[in-house]
Amino acid sequence: MTKTTQQLTFSTRIDIEEGVRKELIDILNQQLADATDLFTQTKQAHWNVKGMDFFQLHELFDDLAKRARNFADLLAERVTALGGAALGTVRMAAEATTLPEYPLETVQGHEVVDLMVERWAAYAASTRAAIRRSGELDEPTTEDLLTEISREVDESLYFLEAHVQRQ
Numbered sequence: 001m002t003k004t005t006q007q008l009t010f011s012t013r014i015d016i017e018e019g020v021r022k023e024l025i026d027i028l029n030q031q032l033a034d035a036t037d038l039f040t041q042t043k044q045a046h047w048n049v050k051g052m053d054f055f056q057l058h059e060l061f062d063d064l065a066k067r068a069r070n071f072a073d074l075l076a077e078r079v080t081a082l083g084g085a086a087l088g089t090v091r092m093a094a095e096a097t098t099l100p101e102y103p104l105e106t107v108q109g110h111e112v113v114d115l116m117v118e119r120w121a122a123y124a125a126s127t128r129a130a131i132r133r134s135g136e137l138d139e140p141t142t143e144d145l146l147t148e149i150s151r152e153v154d155e156s157l158y159f160l161e162a163h164v165q166r167q
């Protein structure tokens with residue numbers, strides 16, 4: 001988890017109470033760490049996948065990696081809009097991420113898809129939990145940003161699961 005004790009905040013005229021801003025900054029920095037990890041892991045899949053479906057998976061993973069990188073940008077800029085410091089380096093992400101590490105030995109297409117499904121599903125769940133908490137904190141703008149991300153995460157999960165779903 002993100003270290004709340006290291007949280008740096010700046011004064012701002014934004015009309016959101018400080019306690020609410022601080023909790024949201026922690027939530028957003030946690031999502032930022034996971035998004036950064038998800039971005040690098042999806043790139044890892046893009047580079048290392050093997051098998052007869054190589055090319056289409058290589059392309060799909062590249063598209064999903066771009067999405068994850070964009071989530072990180074949106075989250076980081078919401079942190080700073082709330083007067084927080086974005087914790088956005090790869091070292092910070094490595095320390096704070098809740099996702100499991102990418103197993104190097106996993107290379108065959110369907111296994112890599114399973115691995116991606118697991119991580120994108122975890123990110124879908126944490127995003128939805130963050131939406132709920134933003135709602136409880138009565139902060140609709142952060143809730144809306146997370147909802148925008150959530151729609152794209154769910155679609156990405158669908159793209160991945162369509163490769164492995166059975167009736």
Ligand SMILES: [Fe+2]
Nearest residue numbers: 046047058062
């Ligand atoms: Fe590439």
